[in-house]
Amino acid sequence: MARNDGPGPELRENLVYLLKHAQQRMAELLADALKPHGIEGRELGVMLTLAGREPMSQQQAAQRLGIDRTTMVALLDALEGKGLVSRHPDADDRRRNVVELTGAGRETLRLAMAASAEAERVFLTPVSPRTAQELRGALQVIVFQPDGRDS
Amino acid sequence: MARNDGPGPELRENLVYLLKHAQQRMAELLADALKPHGIEGRELGVMLTLAGREPMSQQQAAQRLGIDRTTMVALLDALEGKGLVSRHPDADDRRRNVVELTGAGRETLRLAMAASAEAERVFLTPVSPRTAQELRGALQVIVFQPDGRDS
DNA sequence: TATTGTTATACTCTATAACTATA
DNA sequence: TATAGTTATAGAGTATAACAATA
Numbered sequence: 615m616a617r618n619d620g621p622g623p624e625l626r627e628n629l630v631y632l633l634k635h636a637q638q639r640m641a642e643l644l645a646d647a648l649k650p651h652g653i654e655g656r657e658l659g660v661m662l663t664l665a666g667r668e669p670m671s672q673q674q675a676a677q678r679l680g681i682d683r684t685t686m687v688a689l690l691d692a693l694e695g696k697g698l699v700s701r702h703p704d705a706d707d708r709r710r711n712v713v714e715l716t717g718a719g720r721e722t723l724r725l726a727m728a729a730s731a732e733a734e735r736v737f738l739t740p741v742s743p744r745t746a747q748e749l750r751g752a753l754q755v756i757v758f759q760p761d762g763r764d765s
Numbered sequence: 766m767a768r769n770d771g772p773g774p775e776l777r778e779n780l781v782y783l784l785k786h787a788q789q790r791m792a793e794l795l796a797d798a799l800k801p802h803g804i805e806g807r808e809l810g811v812m813l814t815l816a817g818r819e820p821m822s823q824q825q826a827a828q829r830l831g832i833d834r835t836t837m838v839a840l841l842d843a844l845e846g847k848g849l850v851s852r853h854p855d856a857d858d859r860r861r862n863v864v865e866l867t868g869a870g871r872e873t874l875r876l877a878m879a880a881s882a883e884a885e886r887v888f889l890t891p892v893s894p895r896t897a898q899e900l901r902g903a904l905q906v907i908v909f910q911p912d913g914r915d916s
Numbered sequence: 917t918a919t920t921g922t923t924a925t926a927c928t929c930t931a932t933a934a935c936t937a938t939a
Numbered sequence: 940t941a942t943a944g945t946t947a948t949a950g951a952g953t954a955t956a957a958c959a960a961t962a
Contacts (some may be wrong), residue, residue, distance in 0.1 A: 618907065620829070621814060621830060621831075622813065623876075625813050625814065625830075628810070629901065629904075630788065632901065633787055633788035633791055634792075635831070636784055637785050639783065639908065640781050641781050641785075656952090659772075659781075662772075663776065664781070665775065673919085673920060679776075682954060682955090683954070684922075684923085684955085685952080687921065687922060689800060702882050707920085709921075709960070709961045709962065710919090710961095727775075737780065739911075740906045740907055741906055742939080746903075748899050748900075749781065752899070755891045755892055758887065759891050760790060760888075800934065809931095824942085834943075834945090835928080835931070835946085838945060838946085839930095855943095858938080859937080861942090861944080861945095862928095862943080920960085921961105922960105923956100924949105924952105925956080926954080927953085927954075928953085932948085932949080933947085934947085934948100935944105935946075935947095936943100936945080938942085938943080939943080
């Protein structure tokens with residue numbers, strides 16, 4: 615992307631603009647932090663979805679993440695190729711694949727979560743810890759209870 | 766995109782996930798709000814950049830928005846086709862195009878800004894006005910002073 | 917018939933490279 | 940030579956449609 619000279623005052627107030635650029639910056643910080651561990655931001659999302667939970671089918675994992683099952687196929691192909699995830703046919707329903715983290719996957723996830731936390735810390739550097747918590751809380755409410763009032 | 770069943774607790778805390786989904790929701794609300802006025806979210810960004818300011822070249826406008834000049838060409842093609850923006854060669858440097866809102870463009874912008882404000886109001890419904898202001902302020906600091914401490 | 921995983925394909929958004937006209 | 944606008948092209952990311960295996 616071209617260098618951003620900074621928008622006029624109209625755009626600096628604009629929520630879509632602010633959210634998009636904040637998301638892009640956070641995504642770049644995360645990508646850099648994950649690179650040493652050989653995974654990308656979306657792959658961390660998949661691994662977090664698979665972690666600490668009863669085994670899941672590809673479709674269930676995709677629904678959790680809010681992505682299409684065809685998108686999940688490509689993500690799992692990559693993670694399986696790196697030896698971080700395994701796929702087995704489900705004995706109870708052989709149409710399904712049971713997807714799980716491998717041992718290497720759990721270890722990579724542990725390191726990646728620490729790297730992610732550090733990237734978030736850098737992202738939040740310019741605001742106070744209290745403001746950072748309010749930011750996270752406000753986004754959670756907006757994303758997960760978009761129709762409710764407060765919690 | 767597939768229906769989102771909701772992620773596990775790990776992802777609900779994840780800033781990239783929260784920012785991405787918040788941005789997508791805000792973008793959808795804005796797109797719906799702008800549809801009656803015949804423009805898209807990115808086109809509103811271009812028009813806001815061109816508004817209330819001395820005339821600008823395409824390249825200057827692109828740099829303000831942080832997009833490539835080739836991307837700006839397509840955006841301006843669309844806006845010019847709708848009669849909302851005009852392009853004229855710059856008399857002082859005929860390599861440049863001076864880009865300006867037309868009268869219709871200024872009127873559409875006025876209506877679009879009101880629609881955008883209403884979309885933001887809907888987006889922010891689940892949080893208090895005070896939290897909403899803190900959210901906007903925190904994002905501004907993070908996006909525009911990513912290396913500074915507080916303001 | 918319906919569902920799961922898969923493949924092929926297409927669409928959106930954006931960038932890079934190369935062309936043109938001007939400087 | 941360098942720059943502004945343009946065009947052609949390519950890549951990333953994602954979705955839809957169609958197919959095989961299974962239910």
